[in-house]
Amino acid sequence: MSRRSALSRRSQILTELERNGRVQVEALSRLLSTSEVTIRKDLAYLESHGKLVRRYGGAIMAVAANDIAEEDTISFNKQAIGLAAAAEVRDHSRILIDFGTTTTAMIPHLSEHRGLVIMTNSMRTAQEVLALSPPPTLLMTGGTWDTQTGSLQGQIAEQVLRSYDFDQLFIGCDGIDPARGTTTFNELLGLSQVMAESASEVIVVATSDKIGRRIPNLELPWGTVDKLITDADISDNLRSNIEQQGVCVIIARENKE
Numbered sequence: 001m002s003r004r005s006a007l008s009r010r011s012q013i014l015t016e017l018e019r020n021g022r023v024q025v026e027a028l029s030r031l032l033s034t035s036e037v038t039i040r041k042d043l044a045y046l047e048s049h050g051k052l053v054r055r056y057g058g059a060i061m062a063v064a065a066n067d068i069a070e071e072d073t074i075s076f077n078k079q080a081i082g083l084a085a086a087a088e089v090r091d092h093s094r095i096l097i098d099f100g101t102t103t104t105a106m107i108p109h110l111s112e113h114r115g116l117v118i119m120t121n122s123m124r125t126a127q128e129v130l131a132l133s134p135p136p137t138l139l140m141t142g143g144t145w146d147t148q149t150g151s152l153q154g155q156i157a158e159q160v161l162r163s164y165d166f167d168q169l170f171i172g173c174d175g176i177d178p179a180r181g182t183t184t185f186n187e188l189l190g191l192s193q194v195m196a197e198s199a200s201e202v203i204v205v206a207t208s209d210k211i212g213r214r215i216p217n218l219e220l221p222w223g224t225v226d227k228l229i230t231d232a233d234i235s236d237n238l239r240s241n242i243e244q245q246g247v248c249v250i251i252a253r254e255n256k257e
Contacts, residue, residue, distance in 0.1 A: 175213035
């Protein structure tokens, strides 16, 4: 793709952002007649130059982002999922947490747990873990920094993971195919699969709007997943389809306290 087309595309993205205050990847993909992968790369480039701040499914204006507390950027559904995920953790467990806003939402709810050992490939998750008082034992996978996902990836990370065994893995996804498993835009599938192999129990955390999204790359087939934690907006039909794959579906309810 030519430099001119990339410049034109990014200029249009900024125009849409100024007009609406936020942009969505799927809408931009249709508007600019290009793939969602390309749009995500454009958003990552613009974020690195201070033009915007990426948020779930898209981006918001950089100026606006400075006025929004981090807690407000996580949806109520993600908060509920994070609370439900933390409830699955037992004291003195060794848990593995993949990158992502939904997985990170569980961290504040781990403050009452004792004796945890947590490994992650996410700097953001690591910072959240260290903010707990007292902080659990924190391990990092190491590896190569991937700017698109904001996580550590690659062979070194895989080698480190293979030297450990964990009680639980908490992992997000870009989409869920009810018949096949979790799906992703990211072509770096190896680390997710090694994570699943390294854990006794694999727990996927995802908002219900990701179920049924058509994404080409199969990440974790249902045979490797034990539980799915999602929100109450999942339809009965989709829940039944997933449970028929041998997966326990946990519905997170908003905390009314």
